[in-house]
Amino acid sequence: MPESPSNEFAVLRVVAVKGRAPAAAVAVAECLGLSVEEVDQRFTDLVDRGLAKSTPGGLRVVGPGRERVAELVAAESAQVDRAAVAALYERFCELNDELKEIVTAWQLTDADTPNDHTDEAYDAAVVARLSALHDRARPVVAAVADLAPRLAPYSARLDSADRRIAAGDHSYVTKPIIDSYHTVWFELHEDLIGLAGLTRADEAAAGRGA
Amino acid sequence: MSVLVQTADAPADRFDPVEILDGGSTACRATIGGKAWSVNRMRALGLPVPPAFAVVTAECDRYYASDRTLAEDVWSHVVAGVRHLEEVTGRRLGDPAHPLLVSVRSGAAVSMPGMMDTVLNLGMTAQVEAGLAAETGDAAYAADTHRRFRELYRSVVLGDEADAPIPVDPWEQLRAAVCAVFDSWESPRARTYRRHHGISGLNGTAVTVQAMVFGNMDDRSGTGVLFSRNPMTGEKPAWGEWLARGQGEDVVSGRCTPQPLEALARLLPDVHAELLSASATLERTHGDLQDIEFTVESGRLWLLQSRSAKRSAAAAVRVAVEMVDEGLIDPATAVRRVSADQARALLRPELAGTDDSGSDLVARGEPACPGLVSGVVVTDPEEAEDRADAGEQVVLARVTTSPDDLHGMIAAAAIITEHGGSTSHAAVVSREIGTPCVVGCGAGTVTALAGRTVTVDGSTGQVWLGVREVRDVEESGLADLLRLVEWARPLTPLAVYRTAEFRSEHDGGAGIVDLDEAGEEWRSALVEGRGAQGAILETDEGVAEALRAGAAFVVVPFLLPALLAAVHAHEAAGAQ
Structure with missing residues (x-):
């Protein structure tokens, strides 16, 4: 090899x-x-x-x-265009705020009520929001791959989760362990934090990384 | 399963290509889409809603029939629609001195993935940005609005041709956005979704175009949110937040800290009074607690959206019961408003003696996943895994969680974090794996608690030192719950008895089966008796199954959750 x-x-x-x-x-x-x-x-x-x-x-x-x-x-982060990463990371954080709201709406219909997934219209509306967000995230994720080729597979991984959800497999919204949309997104977030030379704890303290 | 959506209450060809949503439109949801329908309805109630119009769904059909081109007669109706918005607002599309900006949205009778999302601030150009900067005295805001427009327009309208230039002519922007909405109806994802869900019988999507209003125009402007009653407690009066000189996103994003609604009452008492009266009208019309987004532009109130509010379990019960007493809804509606899970939340065991908020309370954060668990605090996910494997009950405490914490989170009996709110990674994952979780306990919590034994209350967000005693809640002591019990009984054929009160002479008690003993075979065991008991009946699934199996009665620790689950399952079955 x-x-x-x-x-x-x-x-x-x-x-x-x-x-x-x-x-x-x-x-x-x-x-x-x-x-x-x-x-x-x-x-x-x-x-x-x-x-x-x-x-x-x-x-x-x-x-x-x-x-x-x-x-x-750290070596990867030292090689990339820092300003470009920072700009992309900011765009990602805006999308991230929305993603977190959508995922929470998927789990809870209100603060105290778990979504029991019996209301198809409710679920369809949340899935529609996620899918619309994915459309807007795609160019951002593609731009990440242009900066750091190692992160290129994230586009296909998110597309794949999105396709499975559209085809009706709702475990691909938030389920941990499998490559659900939330799982892949959060791993991408982790990689972006690393690429931007930041740390998860600092980002969390700043209200962006938790 | 297949959904045939009613296309129209009246023949669709009765409607012009464009419906002005001034309260006078008679078009139904299928003709103009849900969003446009609710705008028109609010206007019909005499409420101040930014002016809007909708291109009807039949035009989506025509668009495809004519090879994806917008007919000129449709476009002239769109132009007339914009003129109407201009007249009402005193602004003009593309006019730098008083620019009209609009939002463009898709709107089918049912929402579906793959449909075009909203484009905001359409009508923005370099000249308009300069004009808006002068008008608001806030150049940064104008530039930000322009940037947001470009980003949304590029991803939503241009899509795959994201490198194409954004038209500098606002009318061209509008025409392209309308076409993009129609195009999105046949996007691969929207088609997959309709096929998968068996949705047929729809004309297509409508397009809603609405004037944008500005909460940052001057000192008599702002934005806010109003609940017709307090969404935490369900108590009157209306409860809200106000952000002077703010735009809608500022409140939603949490970037700025809003003030209580009293600030608006002091600044603009007439607007405040008008808002409260609108809130009462909307609550009466919908017969439910409303969550209302509003903006004040130069002293003039605009309602942007009103919907049934999210609420706590306590508020759900209180609002349902009080609205019956006020004659706003009937008892059956009240029962439908409360979910079995909300009833369960109110009946969850409490910590004994929590009201003596003593020194044992060592951390407090945001509740993320309910449940009451004690364990020793471990700060490293691998250690958590190892000690849990060895049979110890551990509480994983982290500054914040990363993806690689997942296995430690799964092993832990409870999770607490220093940073992050109810939508954070730790919160999302804890709900997926059903592990009690408190997030956002503040800096220093992890170090302070490491190695100590604590009790985590995922329902209240409190963390106590030591192993705390737990006390059951008495259902019979909660008057509102008992009223719901009485209202729910006639709505389901299933009789429900409380374990503590069940006697064998009740309802042929001799025929009772214990589902706990049946284990995995509980479904088949259900058919064998007249009635049943067992832990599975404390879930919606168990109660629904008992109904399906034709059980006459169930015996459970609490009446209301089982009754509500039975009523909801009974009505869902009836609807099919």
């Missing part, structure tokens, strides 16, 4: 961001548009190099792996 440091970074970062590699390499391969064989090989490399360990729940990045990810994220 040809040595491709950017793919190594991509795989390590996905595992780190998700906290745990999904049980099969195939899920990570799908995320990144890589072959299952390559991802399997990279998993083995990560374990061999002491950056990750195998656990019953899946591959877990350990201390040295986390340090390595932080270095790679």
Whole structure:
């Protein structure tokens, strides 16, 4: 297999961001548009190099792996056009405020009432809002990929969640663990914070990153 | 399942291509779309709503029949519609001295994904921006409005051709936006959605064009939101917030801190009085608690939107019961207004002795997911996972959560964060996994609580030191709930008994099956008895299933949640 440091970074970062590699390499391969064989090989490399360990729940990045990810994220961030990232991040944050409201409306019909998903008109209206937001997010996500090619797969991942929702699979709105719209969006947010050279805690304190 | 939507109350060809929404339109929802319909209805009630018109749904059909072109006679009606907006507002499209800006929205009889979203501030040009800056004395606002317009227009109207220039002629902008709304009717996503949901029988979408009003025009301008009663408690009088010299987005985004409504009463007493009277009219008309968005432009009140308000469980019950007493709704409507989940929320166990707000209260934040749990505070998600695996009950405390905290969150019995509100990642995930969660407890909470045993109340947002005792709520002590119980009983064939009061002579008590004993087989067990008991009956699904199985009665800890679940399931079944 040809040595491709950017793919190594991509795989390590996905595992780190998700906290745990999904049980099969195939899920990570799908995320990144890589072959299952390559991802399997990279998993083995990560374990061999002491950056990750195998656990019953899946591959877990350990201390040295986390340090390595932080270095790679910092290096990536140092290479990009900071002003362009900052401008994009601001646009993302505006969309993020809306996304959070939509996702909350999906879960709660009001502050105290969980959405039991029996009201089809209500659900359709929320899905419509999400879909309209996705249309407006697409150019932003595409522009992110232009700045940092490693983040290019986010476009396809969000499109995929959006398609599944439109086809009626509503678990792809907010369900954790699977690549639901909220899951992918939040991982993108994490990567944008890294790319902008910011930290999650600072962003949260500023009311943007929680 | 298939939905055939009623196309029109009257033949659609009775309507001109454009309906002026001044309260005189007789078009139904299917003809002009839900948004336009409600604008017209508010105008018919004599309420001040920014002037608007709608291009009717039949024109969407014609647009496609003529190969996606807007017929000239339709366009001349649109132009006449804009002239009407100009007349009412005293502004003109594209006029830098007094610019008219409009919003353009899609509006089918049902909302669906893939349809064009709203374009705001259409009519904006470089000259208009300069004019608006002079008129409002706020150049930054004018520039921001222009930027928002460009972004929305580009993504919503230009879409895939996002690099194409935005027309500098406002009329061209309008024509393109109207066509974009019609085009979006046949977008792949909208078609997929209609096919998947079996929606047929619709002409297409309508287009609503409405004048924008400015809350930042001068010192006698502003924007706000009004609830016809307090949405937290359900109490009268009306409750609201006001932001002087603010535009709509400022309040929604939380960028500025609004003032209580009394500030408006002091500044513009007539407007305040008019607003309260509009609120009463809307509440009476809809027979429900209203959430009203309004803007005041140079001392003139405009209502932007009125809808049934979101409300707390306590407010839902109180408003429903008081509106019956006030003769606004009948008891059956009151019962429909309260969900079983809201009743459950009010009957959740409380902490014993919470009213002695003593020193044991160690943190307070925003409730994100209800539930009452005790555990030891762990600050690292991996440690949380490991200790939970070892059988310990842990509370995961984080400054804020990241995606990689997910596995620790799943392992934890409760989650607390320092930063973030009820829409934050921690809040969203906790609701998905059903884990009690309090967010936004403030800086320093994590360090202060690390290693200590706490009790987390996800319903109130409170965190207490130690393992707190829990006390059950007495349903029989809550008068409003008991009235709803009496109103709900005649609306369902299912009899409901409280566990503590059930006797074997009740309703053939001998024929009762215990669904807890049946485990996974509870559905088949239901058919075997005349009545049933068991934890599954404390959910909507369990009660609905009991109804379907023809059970005569159920025995549950609380009456109201089961009765409401039965009434709602019974009515949903009847509607199909």
